[in-house]
Amino acid sequence: MxxxxxxxxxxxxxxxxxxxxxxxxxxxxxxxxxxxxxxxxxxxxxxxxxxxxxxxxxxxxxxxxxxxxxxxxxxxGFDKENPAVLIGVGQLGGALLTYPGFEKYGLSITAVFDSDPAKTGRSKAGHTIRSIRSLKPYIRKHGIMLAILCTPVEVSQTIADRLVSVGIKAIWNFTPTDLAVPPDVLVRDEHISLGLSEIAYHLKKL
Amino acid sequence: MxxxxxxxxxxxxxxxxxxxxxxxxxxxxxxxxxxxxxxxxxxxxxxxxxxxxxxxxxxxxxxxxxxxxxxxxxxxGFDKENPAVLIGVGQLGGALLTYPGFEKYGLSITAVFDSDPAKTGRSKAGHTIRSIRSLKPYIRKHGIMLAILCTPVEVSQTIADRLVSVGIKAIWNFTPTDLAVPPDVLVRDEHISLGLSEIAYHLKKL
DNA sequence: CTGAATATGTGAAATATATCACGATTGGTC
DNA sequence: GACCAATCGTGATATATTTCACATATTCAG
The missing domain is CATH 1.10.10.10 (Winged helix-like DNA-binding domain superfamily/Winged helix DNA-binding domain)
Structure with a gap:
């Protein structure tokens, strides 16, 4: 089961x-x-x-x-190697890139993308930032199943659609949006605002 | 209710x-x-x-x-102003410091602390990093209720104990530890490894 | 070897959470 | 103004999750 x-x-x-x-x-x-x-x-x-x-x-x-x-x-499934792409190299995306704990769980970020031309070509935490235009070809070529989404909220649904269209099977969503995806695609939301609600409510009740 | x-x-x-x-x-x-x-x-x-x-x-x-x-x-309780301290200015702590969405929810980080002497006195995202030794006096003096915990896992319980002893009522825990605290103190865990488990399991099942 | 103590494993009961079904209420139409 | 369609509010029902209770298994002491 x-x-x-x-x-x-x-x-x-x-x-x-x-x-x-x-x-x-x-x-x-x-x-x-x-x-x-x-x-x-x-x-x-x-x-x-x-x-x-x-x-x-x-x-x-x-x-x-x-x-x-x-x-x-x-x-x-931590024994299985899971290659992933990371999209959006802002503060949070950058922090995730340097997080040392992923490999322990079989997760490896193999490519990072950003739509900002000022960032593409530059290097961050050992990864060369690629243009968002190369996202779909990359995923298709390497058969990537997992995407880590750290974009601004305005574009997250658009990017999610693109990811789905090239066969992504799981999205780790760090943007504060409720993504709409087909039922076979897993979205795991990691919005810190959810945690904040519990905290603020607790403090208010004191 | x-x-x-x-x-x-x-x-x-x-x-x-x-x-x-x-x-x-x-x-x-x-x-x-x-x-x-x-x-x-x-x-x-x-x-x-x-x-x-x-x-x-x-x-x-x-x-x-x-x-x-x-x-x-x-x-x-987002209308109520909640001053908070942030402890541990590493990658994640630094990213949280620059997160622009907190004020919308009434949360304001009023002081940041780190145990690393190389960091104390320096500035990060507009905050001067204070020595961990001034943590307890600061919380007591300003009546802080909320602490954001971003320390290495080895010291998180020790810091949590100190926070509790000086009257903290909520800990937003970004460290991968199950903290032991009295029942009246709220701990909200934000370990990303929990999300990872769901993702890895889903991908394995494909 | 036997009995007492302490674990596990699991069906049954209790609790919590989500969904259904439907009466009550409102707005639009003729 | 009367009827129809759409929506809320909520008690009843269904499902999911947690906890209880206890039979079964294992260790250790004497």
Missing amino acids: RLKRVVLERLMRYHRFLSQTTASKPIQTITSAQIAEALDIDPTQVRKDFGAIGLVGIGRVGYQVEDVCCAVRTVM | RLKRVVLERLMRYHRFLSQTTASKPIQTITSAQIAEALDIDPTQVRKDFGAIGLVGIGRVGYQVEDVCCAVRTVM
């Missing part, structure tokens, strides 16, 4: 927690209760999630940390 | 959609069906959300766009 978004996010949290924990002091096994305690989740939830990706624990012992990490990485 | 996170996020999407729509062509009213169509949500959901913040529509007409935007801003 296809895993839901909430499950994927929890799996990611387990993985991160275990990576960080084992980095400081090596441990062989861990119980669902320990994970639940640290992440403020119900222990049953942890066991169900683990069960969903085929992990089995041992009574009175728990789960092999190694196995858990491995299973999560496999299920998520 | 206290609004749930999912409701807040939808309200934010309505608000953004209406802002963008009215910017291009001014309209007076809108129906729940129109919003639902654009945002791929059930129309009933839209009406329920509006009802939850006290909005009433008119049969055969819909809702006053002006009223909706206004109600959302009020409920969210």
Whole structure:
């Protein structure tokens, strides 16, 4: 069965927690209760999630940390290499380019594009910025599936349409727009304004 | 009744959609069906959300766009000025400093801190970077409620503890750590690795 | 080897969230 | 002014998610 978004996010949290924990002091096994305690989740939830990706624990012992990490990485597809293009090299796009954590998850940015002629040809974080006109040919030629969208909000839908037309299958959307795409294309929104709403509301209630 | 996170996020999407729509062509009213169509949500959901913040529509007409935007801003607390401190002026911290959209939501970064002596005293995006040692006095003196955390992962819990001890009520966490804080302190996580999990999984399934 | 303690695994119950169905209300038309 | 079509408001229903309860499995002590 296809895993839901909430499950994927929890799996990611387990993985991160275990990576960080084992980095400081090596441990062989861990119980669902320990994970639940640290992440403020119900222990049953942890066991169900683990069960969903085929992990089995041992009574009175728990789960092999190694196995858990491995299973999560496999299920998520972090072993598979995912080439991606990044579009829009502004402040945020630039910051993402230098983010060192992507390769750990199999993501590699292979080309970056911008519509500003003043930027094209220049180099940023080891990437030569290409003209937006070469976007479609590039994607087609290299069979790119994933685009990271960091453009101004006015052009994001236009670019998204172009991406879809050449076969992009997932858009990581850092622009504050609700993109319209066909149902087989995944859009993952990363608008920080959503987070801001939760914060502002909380502060107001004090 | 206290609004749930999912409701807040939808309200934010309505608000953004209406802002963008009215910017291009001014309209007076809108129906729940129109919003639902654009945002791929059930129309009933839209009406329920509006009802939850006290909005009433008119049969055969819909809702006053002006009223909706206004109600959302009020409920969210965007009218209230929220001073915040930003900690950790790396790539991401720097990008956030220059983000122009915060003031629209009542958020203003009033001071920035970093533990690196090479950075303190320097200026970035109009802010003088202060030593991390002056963090606690500053927060206490100005009664700051919100901290934006962009430090390396190794120190994020330590900094969080300090923030809590001096009375911070919300932490916007851009570090990949599950912070442990008292229940009255809100932590909003903004780890991009969560988004990555959804994307990688989707691409793997193709 | 036996019993006590502590885990897991999972069906059942509870809770939360989203959708449906439909009466009530409004605006336009003839 | 009366009827029709479109829209809201909301209780009822359906679905999804989380939590509970407990049988089953494993370890360790004596």
